[in-house]
Amino acid sequence: MRKTIIALFFLLTALLPQLAQARRYTVVISLDGYRWDYPQWYDTPFINFMAEHGVKAGLIPSFPSKTFPNHYTMATGLYPDHHGIVANEFFDTKTGDRFALSDAKQKLDPRYYGGEPVWNTAARQGKRVAVFYWPGSDVKVNGRYPDVYYAYDRKPRLTLDERADGIISQLSLPEKKRPDLIMAYMEQPDGNGHKYGPQSKLTRGAVLYVDSLLQSLFNRMQKLPYHADINLVVLSDHGMAWVPGDHAVKLLPHLKPEWYTAVSGSVPANIYAKEGCKDSIYNALKNVDHISVWKKEDVPAYLHYGSNSRVGDVVVSPDLGYVAYDKPIIAGGTHGFDPQLLDMHALFRAIGPAFSHTEIPHFRNTDIYELICHLVGITPAPNDGDLNEIKEILKP
Template sequence: MYKSILSLCIYLFFVLSNAVAQHKDTHYTVIVSLDAFRWDYPQMYHTPYLDQMAEEGVSATMLPSYPASTYPNHYTLATGLVPDHNGIINNSFWDTKNQRQFSMSNPSTRNNPYYYRGEPIWVTAQKQGVKTGNIYWVGSDIAIQNTYPTYYRVYAEKPRLTFEQRVDATLALLNKPEEERPRLVMLYFEEPDGVTHHHGPRSPEAGRIVFRMDSLVGMLRKGIASLPFAKDVNLIVTADHGMTEISTERVVNMNQYLKPEWCEMIDGRTPTSIFTKPAFRDSVYNTLKSVAHIKVWKKEEIPAELNYGTSEFVGDIVVAPELGWQFTDEPRRLKGAHGYFPQSPDMQVMFRACGPDFKKGYKSKGFVNVDIYPLLAQLLGIIPAQTDGEMERVQDLLQ
């Protein structure tokens, strides 16, 4: 027994020593998320800096995980786990065990580490001695595994940094003395999500906000270029999900089909989880399964390609509307929405990357956002946690 323990200790020593030796020689990486930046915005609108990144580095169309919404997918990007495995199955969901609703707008649940499963890349990195910096990425200001990034911003603190200040804050982290400098910086912007929710993805307002976000990418690139170690910095720019047009004319009113006495709780938007009373589960399913413009599944029958349905936060019945449709008792009076199937092009996102570790002028066939976690781990020279991501799907992006 003593020999086996000694052997294990020696093995772990060499593994960790190798990781430390690796990340001492690795480059710096900055990853930027532009919320709801569709894959085709560079074709639809003027994006000179993202176009330049495609010419000088790697471009791709990336699939989000289901559901294609902000909180689930930002945490997927950080953990490499699909929402069904990372705990954040939607922007809001019902917790039957604790009889409460998780909502990203409710501090008591939003800030509760209980809901954040898996291991974010900043936790993995810091366990292995790699400093990280974070500006407003989902989960970064929460004590997940009792750990925070080395440097981070609390999203609820006001005044929140302007977009330009966020770029400056990122550059300030990279300008720290070498021994204090983070090797990974994660930067989040709320747009073009907000504007395209209100005006739709095909609108003059969408074009203007896309151009502004592209200009911020240019500001960041210029700042990185001015660093004395600019040649050692990788830059990734991507997003969490896309956006599609909606209207109040494409609505399935749940109140026309569901009886109040059938359900314990109905929560979530695109998809909707219905927690039924046991005696009425089949009543709910049979009533909804023939309704036009929605897909309806029992939890255990959700199609495997969605990777959804094992979490305790997913309802007994799940309702997913067709692209551009709403299943609700209160239609959203907006012009854009998301949360739909990742296979829909409207939900897919732009990916750009350039720097010393990436190929030049390379167009990838595409991949899934769970693969970002192992990619970041490789760029940092650290040992990744076990995730749903596969490095093999993104290995071709690298030199």
């Protein structure tokens, strides 16, 4: 009998960490276009609370620092060059099709989406996931959707408050139906940042609004009987920079129409050359002011960009505060610039049972996928991230 009791004791001791992990839930909220330094500019009591009691850091976006490529990077751990969503819009040289967020058919076509998004990784390993509008979550990647998801183009779209309500509803489900992972996307403060610039009263208002929304959500989470088992991560995809109305760099006057098939995007611009014309395009643009120009094979290695067939033969990256655009522009906020620029860095905060109270330097957003996998207790698919780079944010 004594041996049996001892054996049971050691068995329970071994299982306790697994049982504790099985009771944990992870909520990841993305605030589009939330600069890492908005809490220094504006009054953000809840974001400050997270820093005071959890993890304070910033995220270095992947190139280009655009919404769709970076959200799918955080979902897969792959650079845009590796998962295939190389910009918010691009030309597919293999099919001749154009991918654009305004084209619902192209945007929802699974062939564009490489890698394994975390909701699929979780489902493959027996976990439940609910997703509110995270870019790519309404696409049938690898033959499946998240357990709960919302089609972004279906109107009326849930308001930000309704998404917060949805998170609480999912967390309040019976244990067997309750998701292990909830991911939610919020369009603000990006919307106001684009229209009015990052330093404006209306953008400040959007920052204050999402802070209040998060505070309310957290307060409601604290009323759940298992609130101590919830990890909350609040992050962003990129920053925002001011672009004056006279800072458009025109490309087409320097190019002959017979040199290119398509010019796509503005920060950066991908130029798809006709046969034998790549050098002509490069030579015509290389000395133009306020832009960096590379042949795709010469894009600097730190940008991890240029191996994918959807990247233009020539890549034009404007200087901060400029756009490569051939029509008149209206002054406002823009992103997509070199991720090394602090104006492009994004927010990261985390609080919950898995996290230490610490502050670390800004880190690559390719690490987010492995972090989520760790929190949910699943084995990640191959990716470009490395959890070891941020292990100090986690409790032993």
